[in-house]
Amino acid sequence: MGIEFFILMKSEWALMLIIFILLIIKVNGTYQDNAKLLLFTNILLALNFMLGFVSNQSGMLFNSMFHTNSLIAFEKNILNFATLIISLQAYTWLKNHKHMLEYYMLLLTTLLGMFFMISSGNFLMFYLGLELSAIPLAALVNFDLDKLKSSEAAMKMVLLSAFASGIMLFGISMIYGTTGSLNFAELPALITGSHLQILTLIFIFTGFAFKLSVVPFHLWTADVYEGAPVSITAYLSVVSKAAIVFVLISTLSPLFAGLTTVWYNILFISIILTIIVGNLFAIRQQNIKRFLAFSSIAQVGFILLAISAGTALSNTAAIFFLIVYTLSNLGVFGVIALVSDETGKENIDDYKGFYKTNPALGWVIALSLFSLAGIPPTAGFFGKMFLITAGASKGSYILVGIAALNMVVSLYYYLKIVKTVFIDPNEEPIVPIKTNMYLKLSLGVCMIGIVITGFTSGLYDYIYLLFRL
């Protein structure tokens, strides 16, 4: 144990530090002003994000239970970044929330769980990380305490995630039984492809699929997204998903290297179902959060498309897309959060004539949605292209064709929102809303990101470099 111990786990230490600082403030119970505290917290989170750039080393700790490298550090920092943006956007909501500090504590705990999950070297740590990120999240979903929908969503989430992790645990136990190891480094050599192991693989995959909202394991998603507070919905759809994708890329795919065919077939079916069903449901949604839930389901299908190829290039594409997806999704969520907090309106129809009263926010929505739809010149175009290119590199043009056609369907519903915002007339549009500094900052970052991430190949090249290290 030495300095290495702190450096390798710096993200985790930093998070824990923040959690405990907040805990101490909470326990002291002397603070009065949410606003100041929010500023303080956001500064802490920003520092945390900056810390993510410092001294990223590779290494293992605790008998390979914990490992890290520059890629993982980068992934963690993506999550840090997203969390920071979400925190900025939650300002309006938290300003008057009784449990502001608890919100941050729980949120950061889940983030901590994700970090451990990403860094996990064996199934035990993975499982603990997963639960650490899931259980407090269920509590967070319930954070609109006096809203019925919030409770219902939390109930659905906690029960189903327990159910899903139960099934996954059964799978893990069978892995243990058939190989005698829980260590990711040792496992690939031990997995030979007996029927029990395929069953195991599928059970474990369902756990992932549940978290990632892969069809047909996605059914909780929409309800939870709808019920949860906007900021948590954003967190679920961005951070939570991204973390699982990172694990999927770095852990699960290599784990079942011996079962490539089955693994690919599973993904094949899942991709088709996910993209199509996600889109079909997104078309008919009235609630904008619910709508984004389904749209994010469809997006996950695209990410899986890249993951199915399983090369460094395709993984690069997946991570690059995740960044773009983060920026775009948070762009929309920022506006939704603001509107929802200021007016309580969450239906798509409420946004009719939104552009007339809030032109800047209207453009934010449009740009973000175009990015999600993969329209140039936004970064989403590049993200989608690379995903599909990655999918095509595997040579499965059926998947690529389905994906490409579904981009058209997805364009339909994204454009429908744009139409609502820009074109539809409304007798009583949403009143002009004043944005606060935090929101401006977060949206500004997202929009700049959306515009420049694609044009400059630097980010992409950097990720690719990380993969080849």
Next chain:
Amino acid sequence: MTNLSILILIPLLTALAVLMGRNAIQIRFVALIGSVIQLLAGIALLFSYLAERAAGNTAQMLFEYRCSWYSALNIEYYVGVDGISIAMILLTAVVVVAGILISWNMQTLNKEFFFLIVLLSLGAYGFFISLDLFTLFFFLELAVIPKYLLIGIWGSGNKEYSAMKLALMLMGGSALVLVGILATYFNTNIGNGVHTFDLIKISQISIPVQTQMYIFPLLFVGFGVFTALFPFHTWAPDGHSSAPTAASMFLAGISMKLGGYGCLRVATYLMPEAAHQYSWVIVLLATAAIIYGAFATLMQKDLKYMNAYSSVSHCGFVLLGIGMLTKTAIIGAVIQMVSHGLMTALFFGSIGMLYERTHTRQVAQLGGLLKTLPFLSTVFIIAGLCSLGLPGFSGFVAEMTVFMGAWQRPELFNRIATILACASIVVTAVYILRAAGKSVMGPIANEQFKNVTDARWTEKLASILLIVAILSIGFAPFWIIDLIDVDTQLIMENIGRGLSSN
């Protein structure tokens, strides 16, 4: 050395400047000045191209510039022009200037309108100069969404439906293109498993015919949707008729050309063997589009619908020319693209200007406008005459070249197709004259038409610009032939490869 990127840079800066404009006047002038500069740049490009060619430069693409963009995927920002692209660029520049002039009196959301228009033109310019398939696709898609917004926000009638239909169908087309491009990409192993999007390099690689047979339809139909290939043309009538004037001009004048250019430059050029195999299908569909479009036009009662369907018919000539795969026919197809772009822009422009004054586009409700709106009505008639292929206008040159080229294919099937295509000029005459006869000639149909004012200076300028462009091709077609002849020859050498291997 000419730097082509300036063609992208000028619209980009214009767009940004438009965004910064503070009032309507500023915005308009900024947009206009930007587009005029672009037009001048295009003309300068034309002359430097001719100078290069005259100096004996026989490279396929001139003024090439490339730099690596996404090196991991071997994506490059790679631009270059040949005569065909220059013709397209000039077309775009002229139509953009005219479109901006005609939209001078835009009432609502000026900034957004001109921004989108400039953005749309940016997509078109980029598309025409790109030599990297990825970049090309990027610009192709860039040109789609502004259309949606232009129609959706400033359109009329059933605009939301039309805009959505247009966007979805075009995106559907580009989805096919995407799959085709990726399939091409992964079939170009240039050593060490490295693939390339480089159009010129791909053209030198012979992709197995069997593979081409799968890829070619994707690319061709994909681009075909943009150019209203039958039966994927239905976005065109609805889209055109709902669009605001400038957007209709762009849509028909530029956007449909993206498809034709893509069919030629990407599908046919890269897959010559498959193009020969599928020639009959293309010819069949193109002829169907020509005849079908013409007859459908005959039945329309709304002027914009009429012109939209006639665009379907006219764009059929482009595809027919490409499908015939003879040099003359392809030259004809290119000229037809330019010609149709100008003429249909003029037509939509004049319809829009008439509509602005009469508030109706129904042929039955119009009449006698020549009396009260002599200038606009004359423009309308000139556009119509160009549309029906009158000598002296560009349409004649283009159509005749296509016919000549098509007739070089001696198979009975192609002959019948050519004759049917020729026959469409009669139907064209019928519908054009019906429309002209009823709407601008005849007695004045409505008392209100007596109180309208004729064209403003911007509108006159726009019309004259387009008419001059049309006449310059119609009277002196040799210059445009000079412009594209060498390049078509180079393309034909590649296509000829397909013929010899069959």
Next chain:
Amino acid sequence: MSASTIVFYILAVGTIGSALLAVTANKIFRSAVYLLFSLIGIAGIYFYLNFEFIAAVQIVVYVGGIVVLIIFSIFLTHESGKDMEKPNTMRVIFSALSALFACLFTLFFIREQTFIKTLNASVEPTVKNIGRQMLSTTEHGFILPFEVVSMLLLAAMIGCIVIAIKSRPAA
């Protein structure tokens, strides 16, 4: 068949039987009690396998903690005496059949599988061993998971407090 075998079978049947009853009983309170029995049966199995520590934890946490918590919540929700709503018959049949079917093929796969026993020397699962490893940072140390779980418990506690605390009437 030795006595120990018989003991095992009794434990197994008891556990499974009460588990079945726990998921089918009409009254929620009874259901909880059956669950209790089942969990105790499982603890018995751990004893039977000489995992005393685990058995103890099982009894302390499950029987003493979770089941009590469940019973509390049953009282809190005023459901204890009532018959529960009958589930939809179709759903029962479908669930039963699919669970049974899945159970059978899982067992089939298990039978099919050849489990390979390690040849290394065994470590006794004594409390001492467990305790030492639990807090060890070296090889076979589980300090990190231990700490993570502690964070989880902290978070769960905070979450429970926030959620379950009776919200004050709206001011």
Next chain:
Amino acid sequence: MNEIGLEHLLIVSTCLFFIGIYGFLTRRNMITMLMSVELILNSVNINFIAFNKYLFPDKLDGVFFTVFIITIAAAEAAVAIAIIINLYRHYKSIDVNDAEKMRF
């Protein structure tokens, strides 16, 4: 002692697992559903213990996994019950089918 094979234990655990699943799929009461989840987790515990005991006694991986599962089960149950109670305040019911306000 040794007469009892690994498979016997696995049969017990598998049965428990699917009983738990059956319960989760059929019980309409949220608390009983939670109980079913406990059954599932217990069956996994038996698996880990059994494998550790019979196949891999050289390390205590299975045992520790079990310990942590039990801990997490407790935390999960606590949060779940808190949420259920909160929900009960709104619906005055813990029938899971009543909580279907958000759908389609």
Next chain:
Amino acid sequence: MIDSTYILLIPLLPFLSFLLIGLLGRTYFPKQCSIIGTLSLFASFVISLVVAYQYFFQIGQVNGIYQKITAFKMVWLQFSPNISIDMGILLDPISVMMLLVVTFISFMIHVYSMGYMHGDPRISVFYSFLSLFTFSMLGLVISTNIFQIYIFWELVGISSFLLIGYYYEKPSAVAASKKAFIVTRFADLGFLVGILILSFQSETLDFQTLIERLTTDTEYLNSATTASFFGFSALTWGLTLVFAGGAGKSAMLPFHIWLPDAMEGPTPVSALIHAATMVVAGVYLVARLFPVFSISAPEALNIVAYVGAFSSLFAAIIACTQTDIKRVLAYSTMSQIGFMMFALGVSGYGGEEGLGYTASMFHLFTHAMFKALLFLCAGAVIHYVHSNEMNDMGGLRKLMPVTHITFLIACLAITGIPPFSGFFSKEEILLAAYHSNKLIFAMGILTAALTAFYMFRLYFTIFWSKPFKSHQAETAHHGEAPGTMLLPLIILAFFAAITGLIRFGKYVSSDGAALISELHVDFSIAPVLIALLGIGIAYYLYKKENDTPQKLATGLSGFYKAAYGKFYIDELYLFITKGIVFNLVGRPIAWFDKNIVDGGINLSASTVGYISETIKKFQSGKVQDYAIYFFAATIGFVLLFIYLWS
């Protein structure tokens, strides 16, 4: 060689005047437009005279044969190395003759219009169109290239359209202009396809090369005559289709229906375009390609002959029944063009055989004079009477003496009474027909008789018959037209009377060598007598107002009605276009487009919506349902990947 630059001026002057008047005239100098137009035409005419003089008497003839001289040529549109559209000037006897005719008649018309259109506010537009037409027509006649001729062919078509529709506020004028353009366009389709065939077979578009390749024994000729389609050679098809184009412009059956309606245009226009110049373009076209017709595709030439003869007779019959004077003249034009056509059709190539060719061109020349004169007279009459109807006229000889005399000269000329011009040309035509095809000759004679009858019916009805009563109930006043109108009448009358004396065959013949045709007095007796008979009947019936014509009409009721109704060909076409093309092709296509194609697109959209609606029940909101799907999917995956797809 001739210095080409000033020849270029012949078409370019009218073109410049078109640009000048069209672009600026209306705004800046509306009054002077007519003068500018007329002056430019006069200049053209003078240059034409010079060119004609030079060609016929100085440089055209080499070894007694008139050469074809390409005075100017530039590549306009290069299709392929061999095939290009050239713009150029070809001088040969017929083109020079046409140059003269066109510039002269057009000049006359320009002068006449100064009076006729006086006071019209849109006179600048009128003159610009007139100049445009003259430019196009001149371009047509000097074409070196078959595609050049097509280009100007279309341009004269459009000028005709514009001029017919000059009174655009009259729906009937608009309809007539549309009809004229569309019908000729339809015929031009044949022309275009014919050009394509010819160009493919001969690999050139240049007239001289084309004629050379397709008349001498070359591989081109062989392939062109052997490749057969429905029993005819490619060449026959090509030429027949080209002729179809010519028939369209020259109002031959079955494309004649536009010509009578075209009389909606101002009368000077009718005189210029629809009598003297444009309508003979078809004849000119056949004459231009005559060697190919004659030597390589006699079947096609036969078609020309029969179509010409039949049209001629057909038109003459109808002309006897019409009451609108311009329509009568229109049918008479059609009839006379029929004469020219069948004269070409019965002609052979070279030497004496080529009499028909010379006769046809001769008739074209004389016809231009007397028919233009007829129209201009009619114009003067209409100008005075303000009506086209014969019934509104009568007894005008006192009121319009000059018009009366000139009209009479023209009538005598067209009827073929010696020594007026028509006699000589018509006599040659009939002679040629007599030697070649007796049936056609018979039809020609009959037509000649009918011509005499209807022309004098017209003459007597207008100038004799009942005394004139104006519509406006004014007292009849002396109504002679202004000098600008009378001058052309007199000049034209002069030429109509004397041009027959020109030894036409000396200059114009099928092979360029002089053709000395004697006047066969013995042969010409019969036609003249027959013509006189026709005049006699007309005199009897129409000299004085009486009811004999009415009785005659009732007596022949069926036939009369049919002829009066123009044999219902318009109605037939209307049925074909409206009933068949519109209803059976257009409407179904529009329906198909709306419902099937568009419906298909919309259907795919609504299918997506429907599926979305159908599967929404999976998202039931019940947690247990979700769990069941979850579990079922897990089992399904396990089974699928272990047993079905591994």
